[in-house]
Amino acid sequence: MSNMINTRIYFDKIYALWLREVKVFFREKSRLVASTFTPLLWLFVIGTGFGTSASIASHSIDYQKFIFPGIICMSVVFSSVFFGSYVIWDRKFDFLKSVMVAPVSRSTIFTGKTFGGMTNSLIQVGILLVVGIIIGVQFSPFALIQTIVIVLLLSFALTSLGLTLGSYMTSLEGFQMIVSFVVFPLFFLSGALFPIDRLPQWLSILTMIDPVTYSVDALRNIILGMGSHSLDLDLIILLLYTCALGTLGTYSFKRMKAV
Amino acid sequence: MIRIHNLTKRYEKLIAVDNLSLDIEQNEVLGLLGPNGAGKTTVIHMLATLLAPTSGTATVNGFDIHTDPEKVRSSIGIVFQVPSSDDLLTGYENLKLHTLLYGVAPEIREKRISDALDLVGLTDRKNDQVKKYSGGMRRRLEIARGLIHNPQVLFLDEPTLGLDPSSRETMWEYIKNLVRKEKLTIILTTHYMEEADTLCNRIAIIDKGKIIALDTPKKLKSMIGGDVVKLKLKTEGANIDNLNALPFVKKIDCVEGYVLLNVDDAKKNIPEILKHVEAESVESSSPTLNDVFLTLTGRSIKEQAEGGFMERYVQYDKH
CATH class of the missing domain: 3.30.70.260 (ACT domain)
Structure with missing residues (x-):
C-alpha cells in the first residue's frame, strides 16, 4: 500500500515538472514560432535552392524530399540542445532553487525536464510532418510510429546533452557558444543535407561519431526507404547514445550546485 | 525544533558562517538580523540542505541535514530573497506544482491550495499569470507556496526586501496573521530593524558570520x-x-x-x-535595534544596507 502511494507520488512529481515545461512552451509563443520557423526555412529555401543544382546521384529523388528526414532531425537537435539553456534561466530566476528545496531527487528533476524537452521536440516534429505531407512525402501509419520512436530516442539523448551542458553553465552568453561548438557540428556532420556513402575518410569518421547521423539514416530508411546502414544498426547505436547521455545527464544534475 | 552546532561555511578566503551554534524552539519566531553579507542567507541555505557546510552540523525537525536531507526538505517551507515562482504560470498553477512536488495527498490538494491563497489574500488573482502580479503579491504567493505542504518550519529570507513601505506593512500583517493561525517555527532573516522588532520573539544579531547577541528584542534594547x-x-x-x-x-x-x-x-x-x-x-x-548593533560593532546596519545598490539592482534585475 505505502509502496503504491510512493510510486504515485514519484509519478506525480515527474508529471508536475513535465506539465510545467509544456505549459511554459505553449505560453512562450516566440519559442514555438522561432523553433518551427528555422527548419521550415531550411526545408524550403535550401531544399528548393540546392534542389535545382544538386543531384543526389543514383538516388533518383527530389532534393527537398531527400533532406526532409534531415530537417526533422535538425529541428530535434536545435530544440533539444537549446532546451538545456532553460536550466540556466530557471536558475537565474530561482525557480530551480524552489524545486531543489522540495523533497524531489535530482534524477527525478532530470527525468521530468527531459520528458518536457522531448514533448516540445515532438510537437515541432508533428508540425513538420504535416508540412511533409503537404510537399508530397508519403508514409504509412506504421512508418509514422517508427518515426516517432526515433524522434523520441534522439530527443532524449540530445535533451540530456543540453541539460548536462546547462547544468554546468552559469551564463546564457556562454550557452550561445554551444550553438557553434555543439549544435551546428551535430547537425552538419549528420549527413542531414548530403548522402554519407561516398565522403572522404576524415569526414566519414566524424559523421560516424555523430549520434544524429544514425537518426537521420533511420528516418531515411523509414520514410524514404533508403539508408546507408540498416535500420537495426541505426536503432542500436541510437539506443546506446541515449543510455550514455541519459546517465551523463543524471550524474550532472546530481552534482549541480543548488545555490 | 532546530539545533545548529558549530556550523561553518568557508569559501576560499572568506568565512561566511563562523562556527555558529544556536537552538531554536518550537513555535518560536527567530530573527537573524544583520547587514548584507553577514551570512544570514548562507545559514538558511545550509539548514535547507541547499548548501553543504564546510564543517559542523544541524538538525531540523529532528532530522540531520547531512544524513536525512529529503526529510529535512519535507519538513520545511522556504521563501527566498528573490521570488522564485514561475511567472508564466498562474498563482494557482505554481501552488499546484508544489503540492505535487511535496506529495500532498490528492484528496486534500485543492483545499490546501485554496486555504493558502486565502491566507495570503490572493484568491481573486489565482488565475492570473504571476508576471502580472505586483512585487508584494509575488512575495505573498511565495509564502503561500512555502506553506502548501504544511511544514513545521518556515524560513523567510528577507521577506520584504525591495518592497515599498506600504507593501512592507501589509506583508507584516500577513506574517503576524500566519504566526497566530498556524503552528509554525519561523526563522526570518532581515536587515530591517523594525521588521525584526515587530515580528520576532527572539533575535540573533549576526555579523561576519557570528552571532554577537541573542535575546528578545526588548532585552536587547535594554542592554543599552x-x-x-x-x-x-x-x-x-x-x-x-x-x-x-x-x-x-x-x-x-x-x-x-x-x-x-x-x-x-x-x-x-x-x-x-x-x-x-x-x-x-x-x-x-x-533605543532601537540599530542602537544595539551600533553599540556591539561600532557600525550601523542602516548605513550599509538601506536602499543600497544591490537592493535596487535585485529589483531591477527581476522585473
Missing part, C-alpha cells in the same frame, strides 16, 4: 540602558530626590532645565514617575 524620559518640571529646581528611590530608574541627569531619566519600559512607568513630580511636559524615546 533602557528608555530615556525627558521631563520639564513645573517648578525649576524642585526636589526630585524621590525619583531616585524608584526601582526602574537607573540614572538621573539634569540638562538645560530638563530632567533626563534613564528608565526601564518608559511607556509603563511614566504614570508612576508623574506621581512623584509635577511636570509640564514629558517625552520618551526608546
